[in-house]
Amino acid sequence: xxGGYTGKTLIIDLNNHATSVEETDMNGARDFIGAKGLGAKxxxxxxxxxxxxxxxxxxxxxxxxxxTGTSTQTSGRGTVVTKSPQTGLYxxxxxxxxxxxxxxKAGWDFIIFKARSNTPVYIVINDDSVEFKDASEIxxxxxxxxxxxxxxxxxxxxxxxxxxxxxxxxKFSAITIDGHRHAGRGGPGAVMGSxxxxxxxxxxxxxxxxxxxxxxxxxxxxxxxxIKENDFVPIRKKYGTPYWVKTVNDEGLIPTRNYQEGxxxxxxxxxxxxxxxxxxxxxxxxxxxxIACWNRSSIKSGPHKGISLVGPEYETLALMGSNLGMNxxxxxxxxxxxxxxxxxxxxxxxxxxxxxxxxxxxGVITSKELGGNDIGWGKAEKLARLIDDIAHRKGKxxxxxxxxxxxxxxxxxxxxxxxxxxxxxxxxxxxDPRGTFGMGLAYATSDRGGCHQRAWTVxxxxxxxxxxxxxxxxxxxxxxxxxxxxxxxxSLVLCDFAPISEENCVDMWNLTSGFDHTVESYLLAGERIWxxxxxxxxxxxxxxxxxxxxxxxxxxxxTKGPAKGIVLPEEDFKQSLLEYYSLRGWNAKGIPTxxxxxxxxxxxxxxxx
Ligand code: SF4
Numbered sequence: 001x002x003g004g005y006t007g008k009t010l011i012i013d014l015n016n017h018a019t020s021v022e023e024t025d026m027n028g029a030r031d032f033i034g035a036k037g038l039g040a041k042x043x044x045x046x047x048x049x050x051x052x053x054x055x056x057x058x059x060x061x062x063x064x065x066x067x068t069g070t071s072t073q074t075s076g077r078g079t080v081v082t083k084s085p086q087t088g089l090y091x092x093x094x095x096x097x098x099x100x101x102x103x104x105k106a107g108w109d110f111i112i113f114k115a116r117s118n119t120p121v122y123i124v125i126n127d128d129s130v131e132f133k134d135a136s137e138i139x140x141x142x143x144x145x146x147x148x149x150x151x152x153x154x155x156x157x158x159x160x161x162x163x164x165x166x167x168x169x170x171k172f173s174a175i176t177i178d179g180h181r182h183a184g185r186g187g188p189g190a191v192m193g194s195x196x197x198x199x200x201x202x203x204x205x206x207x208x209x210x211x212x213x214x215x216x217x218x219x220x221x222x223x224x225x226x227i228k229e230n231d232f233v234p235i236r237k238k239y240g241t242p243y244w245v246k247t248v249n250d251e252g253l254i255p256t257r258n259y260q261e262g263x264x265x266x267x268x269x270x271x272x273x274x275x276x277x278x279x280x281x282x283x284x285x286x287x288x289x290x291i292a293c294w295n296r297s298s299i300k301s302g303p304h305k306g307i308s309l310v311g312p313e314y315e316t317l318a319l320m321g322s323n324l325g326m327n328x329x330x331x332x333x334x335x336x337x338x339x340x341x342x343x344x345x346x347x348x349x350x351x352x353x354x355x356x357x358x359x360x361x362x363g364v365i366t367s368k369e370l371g372g373n374d375i376g377w378g379k380a381e382k383l384a385r386l387i388d389d390i391a392h393r394k395g396k397x398x399x400x401x402x403x404x405x406x407x408x409x410x411x412x413x414x415x416x417x418x419x420x421x422x423x424x425x426x427x428x429x430x431x432d433p434r435g436t437f438g439m440g441l442a443y444a445t446s447d448r449g450g451c452h453q454r455a456w457t458v459x460x461x462x463x464x465x466x467x468x469x470x471x472x473x474x475x476x477x478x479x480x481x482x483x484x485x486x487x488x489x490x491s492l493v494l495c496d497f498a499p500i501s502e503e504n505c506v507d508m509w510n511l512t513s514g515f516d517h518t519v520e521s522y523l524l525a526g527e528r529i530w531x532x533x534x535x536x537x538x539x540x541x542x543x544x545x546x547x548x549x550x551x552x553x554x555x556x557x558x559t560k561g562p563a564k565g566i567v568l569p570e571e572d573f574k575q576s577l578l579e580y581y582s583l584r585g586w587n588a589k590g591i592p593t594x595x596x597x598x599x600x601x602x603x604x605x606x607x608x609x
Pocket of ligand 1 (some may be wrong): 284290496
């Protein structure tokens with residue numbers, strides 16, 4: 001073992017303000033790769049069953065993979081691994097920027113926070129040096145303000161921090177990275193807030209060790225060439241993720257007014273062209289990335305003139321745009337900026353706001369309960385006020401909505417569960433499965449709840465003539481294979497948007513680490529990781545009845561667009577789920593069989609469930 005990993009894990013005990021160093025589990029690295037996979041193993045091994053995610057006992061881990069911080073493309077990625085306060089299940093939340101590369105250069109594969117500080121603190125890490133500092137001056141500050149304060153006080157540092165939402169334990173609060181990127185999904189910001197940890201500032205001065213630097217450089221060069229030659233990269237560079245607004249809307253699956261429709265009549269006002277014309281100033285990139293898909297934007301006119309941000313991304317344009325009936329890209333940018341600065345996940349917040357508007361229109365939430373705030377589709381100012389209420393848990397409704405749509409619908413009652421759109425407590429992203437059925441199975445079986453990144457079937461379903469997008473046929477195999485491949489990829493860890501072949505991934509992993517993996521053993525590691533996380537979730541109380549979809553997708557159909565009149569056929573969905581279990585080597589209750597666990601070397605983990 002001679003590279004890729006630093007071999008060191010930093011443990012930070014927030015209660016005693018003490019640190020210790022452990023050797024990174026290199027046997028585990030061979031089988032679980034890093035970032036997501038090895039993070040999941042550590043969480044399984046160390047977190048007692050049934051731990052309350054917001055208790056001091058939960059672990060908050062920043063994890064890197066063997067390719068993080070190397071010279072290959074998109075190698076600035078890192079992961080936060082913890083138990084989610086939103087789902088009560090396993091969570092990994094990935095992020096870009098530079099922080100993760102800096103962490104590796106500081107000498108750390110993983111940083112594990114345990115316990116809770118008695119008072120708000122921030123942590124400053126300079127290579128081996130770790131300092132605990134009083135955060136009382138920044139507690140309550142918004143995200144960019146905190147990032148800028150840290151630059152002033154600590155010099156040029158990379159940062160991971162929370163805003164007021166994380167401090168107030170909003171269940172879908174994010175961790176903001178380097179001021180502009182986010183570990184957004186599943187509420188890692190609330191876990192950080194529960195530990196009284198406002199921020200981490202880091203500086204690294206080492207190089208990531210490589211087993212075979214010349215060989216690595218050669219493959220990295222090939223990867224760069226393939227990225228530059230890829231047909232889709234120029235589009236991603238020019239428009240970023242907003243490119244998808246037009247396609248997804250034209251195909252009739254963009255969430256619209258809390259998933260009541262899949263086609264938004266004002267999509268032209270919030271798509272990539274509208275952004276380019278009206279708000280985008282220039283691009284930008286994470287560490288070591290030629291794709292450079294960011295949009296640095298600012299609002300040029302109207303009441304919010306001067307507000308600037310990186311974004312909005314596709315998911316925000318869908319969930320805080322069409323899903324809220326917003327017909328101006330400036331208004332989406334405004335809400336996006338508020339969400340970012342208060343420190344929440346835009347997908348979940350968009351889902352929560354859409355749910356709240358529908359509940360309000362149906363009389364389940366009253367004007368009095370909202371303090372007279374007359375929220376509605378397209379009403380940016382009213383929604384900005386509600387966003388502030390949620391981030392600060394102000395008033396009865398702000399406090400209830402801060403729990404996410406699952407708990408909010410349980411508390412509000414009156415059939416509001418019928419339009420609470422989530423899977424396992426995590427709000428659903430910007431692809432309505434009534435337009436591509438495979439996404440329904442992908443959401444239902446995702447390891448962290450309603451997530452699109454574990455198996456994004458949309459492109460294949462819309463383009464492959466062999467696939468019928470309005471059918472579950474052939475979807476189980478696709479979802480399973482993509483989940484396994486992504487689990488491996490997210491453990492290396494590189495960017496989802498980078499077109500990098502499995503062969504090049506394995507070569508780079510071997511050349512950094514000295515391992516001798518093949519494509520088969522790399523994909524088997526992905527399957528092992530997926531199964532370990534399934535065991536973790538089963539241990540925490542998940543069962544097959546939780547692998548379900550929101551009622552709305554089975555009962556309510558759209559009145560316009562290409563998916564007009566379609567609902568998911570419930571029996572076909574159930575059959576597809578059983579087919580998926582069977583392909584995975586799981587029994588009909590969604591539990592991995594002994595045979596499968598033996599094949600993956602996971603038998604000992606099954607004893608815990
Ligand atoms: S493709 Fe975009 S999100 Fe991915 S690493 Fe590059 S700049 Fe960051």
